[in-house]
Amino acid sequence: MSPLVKIRSERDQMSAVERRIADFILENAQLLRDYSSQQLANALGISQSSVVKFTQKLGFKGYPDLKYSVGEAIARADNGDAAVVSRHVADDAAAQADSLWRRKSEAEEATRLINPxxxxxxxxxxxxxxxxxxxxxxxxxxxxxxxxxxxxxxxxxxxxxxxxxxxxxxxxxxxxxxxxxxxxxxxxxxxxxxxxxxxxxxxxxxxxxxxxxxxxxxxxxxxxxxxxxxxxxxxxxxxxxxxxxxxxxxxxxxxxxxxxxxxxxxxxxxxxxxxxxxxxx
Missing domain, CATH: 3.40.50.10490 (Glucose-6-phosphate isomerase like protein; domain 1)
Structure with a gap:
């Protein structure tokens, strides 16, 4: 499961501090690789331990594990888009359809998770x-x-x-x-x-x-x-x-x-x- 989907699905059950961390990651996923746990904590005005506890609560070993997982998910999505574009250079509609299908699948998966x-x-x-x-x-x-x-x-x-x-x-x-x-x-x-x-x-x-x-x-x-x-x-x-x-x-x-x-x-x-x-x- 994509870590971003997991964060979205569990956001409602999070504390106020955890929701701030979740929202930052969801809104800045592409930039997360440039942030250490301390830099992320400083950006949000919270303690580094809060960031570490947040990542562990999601089932990751620590912040580096979460950061790697998010980066990997983004890379897979980017590679998928690139592959589609390369196969359909003259067919933007096919690339858009493939991207939309993936986004719909993610939304349906997240909806399943938030309705236990x-x-x-x-x-x-x-x-x-x-x-x-x-x-x-x-x-x-x-x-x-x-x-x-x-x-x-x-x-x-x-x-x-x-x-x-x-x-x-x-x-x-x-x-x-x-x-x-x-x-x-x-x-x-x-x-x-x-x-x-x-x-x-x-x-x-x-x-x-x-x-x-x-x-x-x-x-x-x-x-x-x-x-x-x-x-x-x-x-x-x-x-x-x-x-x-x-x-x-x-x-x-x-x-x-x-x-x-x-x-x-x-x-x-x-x-x-x-x-x-x-x-x-």
């Missing part, structure tokens, strides 16, 4: 045991809310989906303790969605959120929070990484819901056959 099995199990149990699953997303998030709500419906699960916050507020007014509100919000800071989530919890339901791997109001409010990792200096690439990693996360949950219960699986097969008959001339 126990968290996914709690989310799966909440969805599987829900009387009704209310699903909402606003803007681009609505695309994934609609798609996932359809998948749940195909499994025979009672699902209520809407992008209209007013309508959703009315729908959840009769929610019970076994019901789940699934909120898709990339940045997790939509004020109205936070109000809906708070209202749903007051009704006794369980709030399940899907947001970026950042500190945000919606995540803090959730009973269960699923996270998506997507890091890149280019905003347009970052958006693509988020969408790819999110879809992979949702597909994994759908498969487990489908294969984890024979009745849901049978209902999916029956619904697929019914839809096929409707489409036939």
């Amino acid at each position: 099995p126990e968290t996914l199990r709690v989310a799966l149990d909440a969805l599987a045991g829900a009387g009704k699953v209310f699903v909402i997303g606003v803007g681009e998030d609505d695309i994934y809310a609609r798609g996932f709500a359809l998948k749940l419906s195909m499994l025979g699960m009672a699902t209520v989906q809407s992008f209209d916050i007013t309508r959703m507020t009315a729908s959840i007014s009769a929610a019970g303790a076994r019901d789940v509100l699934l909120v898709f919000s990339e940045h997790g800071n939509h004020p109205a969605l936070c109000k809906v989530g708070r209202f749903f919890r007051e009704q006794g339901g369980r709030l399940l959120t899907v947001t970026r791997h950042t500190s945000n109001p919606l995540r803090a409010l959730a009973n269960i929070a699923l996270l998506v990792s997507a890091h890149d200096d280019r905003p347009y690439i970052q958006s693509l990484l988020y969408q790819s990693a999110l879809q992979q996360l949702l597909d994994g949950i759908f498969i487990q819901l489908c294969e984890g219960d024979e009745q849901r699986h049978a209902q999916l097969v029956a619904n697929l056959e019914r839809m096929q008959l409707l489409l036939e001339p």
Whole structure:
């Protein structure tokens, strides 16, 4: 596993000092080879021992081991880019596609790491045991809310989906303790969605959120929070990484819901056959 992916995936569990070290390494990975542990400590205004403890906590023998590992990861990435360019001198699109595929793979791997099995199990149990699953997303998030709500419906699960916050507020007014509100919000800071989530919890339901791997109001409010990792200096690439990693996360949950219960699986097969008959001339 790339040391940079490992640092990103564990950042949320770090102390304030450790997060400062992590952020410096992530933002200055190319320059890390020029820093000794003491120079890094001086740059951050912390003790050298804090840097050493940080590297050991990540599973490295010491700072030189971490620095070497980061440099090796960067070199592999650079060599990969060079190889692609040399093979496709006249084909920039192929090089870009290869680079994007690698970045998506890294985002999906990091997303897997920040959603441990126990968290996914709690989310799966909440969805599987829900009387009704209310699903909402606003803007681009609505695309994934609609798609996932359809998948749940195909499994025979009672699902209520809407992008209209007013309508959703009315729908959840009769929610019970076994019901789940699934909120898709990339940045997790939509004020109205936070109000809906708070209202749903007051009704006794369980709030399940899907947001970026950042500190945000919606995540803090959730009973269960699923996270998506997507890091890149280019905003347009970052958006693509988020969408790819999110879809992979949702597909994994759908498969487990489908294969984890024979009745849901049978209902999916029956619904697929019914839809096929409707489409036939």
